[in-house]
Amino acid sequence: MSEKIDPNEVQKELEDIVKSKFGDNVKIVTQKMDFDPLNLTQDKQEFKSKDKKIDLSFNLKPKDVFNYLEEYVIGQDEAKKTLSIAICDHYNHIKKIEEKSSHISHYSKQNVLMLGPTGVGKTYLVKKLAELVGVPFVKADATKFTEAGYVGANVEDTIRDLVTQADGHIELAQYGIVYIDEADKLAGSRKVAGKDVSGRGVQNGMLKLLEESEVDAKNPFDMMAQVNSLMMGGDDKKKPKTINTKNILFIFSGAFWGLEDIVKKRLNVSRIGLGTSEKAIKADRNLFAEVTTKDLMDFGLEAELIGRLPVRVHLNDLSEEHLYHILKDSKESIIHQYHDAFDSYGIKIKFTDEALKEIAKKAYLEKTGARSLMTIIEKFIREFKFELPSMELAYLVIDKELVQNPKQVLAKLKKQFSH
Ligand SMILES: Nc1ncnc2c1ncn2[C@@H]1O[C@H](COP(=O)(O)OP(=O)(O)O)[C@@H](O)[C@H]1O
Ligand SMILES: [Mg+2]
Known part of the structure; x- marks a missing residue:
């Protein structure tokens, strides 16, 4: 074999053959x-x-x-x-x-x-x-x-x-x-x-x-x-x-x-067997x-x-307290990424402690662990991410009020910075 072989060409050809014979269901792994x-x-x-x-x-x-x-x-x-x-x-x-x-x-x-x-x-x-x-x-x-x-x-x-x-x-x-x-x-x-x-x-x-x-x-x-x-x-x-x-x-x-249901059932059965009440599992x-x-x-x-x-x-369910600490103390808290996002437009943001607690409280109700933290923040912050970069604003404090009533807070800001 003296001719130079282009591996890509060979692969392409093989793929075509396989495709014509087996359709899209079979793939060549290379x-x-x-x-x-x-x-x-x-x-x-x-x-x-x-x-x-x-x-x-x-x-x-x-x-x-x-x-x-x-x-x-x-x-x-x-x-x-x-x-x-x-x-x-x-x-x-x-x-x-x-x-x-x-x-x-x-x-x-x-x-x-x-x-x-x-x-x-x-x-x-x-x-x-x-x-x-x-x-x-x-x-x-x-x-x-x-x-x-x-x-x-x-x-x-x-x-x-x-x-x-x-x-x-x-x-x-x-x-x-x-x-x-x-x-x-x-x-x-x-x-x-x-x-x-x-x-x-x-x-x-x-x-x-x-x-x-x-x-x-x-x-x-x-x-x-x-x-x-x-x-x-x-x-x-x-x-x-x-x-x-x-x-x-x-x-x-x-x-x-x-x-968990399987475990509960087993525990209940053994309890009934012992003659204790069925509703005893906390x-x-x-x-x-x-x-x-x-x-x-x-x-x-x-x-x-x-x-x-x-x-x-x-692993345990995360409590409201845990969620708060994930935001506040974890080295890779998603909070940093919001700081970064606004920083790109020259806007400094600050989450107050009360705001973090409020976010944790809302996230806890979602029952999807720490993932819901982002879901909650995204919900109230979206309009701010859209509007603020075009406003003459250098500093935003994200407090409990903002987390609870984002629309009203944004409306107020817009009034203030509209000229
Ligand atoms: N106990 C925790 N402490 C800090 N961050 C957490 C914790 N649990 C989840 N997270 C955050 O939530 C994200 C999703 O968690 P993950 O480990 O993927 O969940 P799962 O238990 O479903 O595998 C992580 O990337 C991390 O940012
Ligand atoms: Mg996982």
Whole structure:
């Protein structure tokens, strides 16, 4: 083959063939980096791998991690504590392997299952953790796995994403963290057109990954990679590259709607059995804290999957007080972004404490956790964002009055600054 090959052209042609045969339902997955018949990226890649070392300088203690999280995440102390420990354990284990100083022949991973209502900091906690520790980290949505027509490959894609995160360094990827969001969507086995595309199939696909398995570093469904292999005359078959999942930490997370009812029912039944009154379960009792393996099974998770997620964390509903502190004290409070937005027009804004409390109060009623904070602010601030930049106004105090009666306050301002 002496002619120069344009990978894009080949891909286009393949896509056309596939499209004409199968229609729009089948897509070609490509990893462009793999298409390198002339071996152009080979040297660079090798250099990178040699260069990239696993950072063994991590010497944080659980309390250090906790204190770091404390700056961003308000409340959720139990979750912060549990995750801090899990991360330190994971990292110290990696260190021991790398330094070959481990005395144990078998290590049971402490994969985590996070439960809790929506918008209370589950994803946020894990995001901040990943930023802190600096191991390769991927976040995947469980719905992505269940929607697809073919099951296992998508889950394995997530593992391959770790390698991308680790700049192609497989060894580093093998110490990564995989965060599976919306894990509650894995539950049940709703049959779609006779095929079990959700639930059990995906859960089973995950079992071996959670334990230990070898994932092909190349997507077997990746046509470009296959073509590439052929062109290289099977050259790269010499060393099949796989990713071992033994030391990858998994964190599953989900809102698990309906799980609380399952817990409540169980508690009620046992209470009735004991002859006590049925109405005894208090409204403010966090039922997520009392979830058992059996409850999760009733919800629709496989016992084998639950068993591989030994560390359970529950997150609490955020109170009005929490919401206020999220605005006031969290390092990444959305308040900053409103300051920025107005600052772009040369307008300084200031939220009074009373205003923050009022926003928290309104947000609390929405019952969507911290996400409702923005919903509430957007509602009253929109007209101000529209009108103020065109007015001769350099300073705006956002007080309780403004939060409660935005229209009237704006009308007053407009009168004042109309000439
Ligand atoms: N406890 C909390 N402390 C500070 N901010 C929070 C907290 N919970 C949620 N947030 C804010 O709300 C956003 C959405 O929260 P997220 O973690 O994605 O919710 P979920 O629990 O549904 O995963 C976060 O990006 C963060 O800005
Ligand atoms: Mg989330």
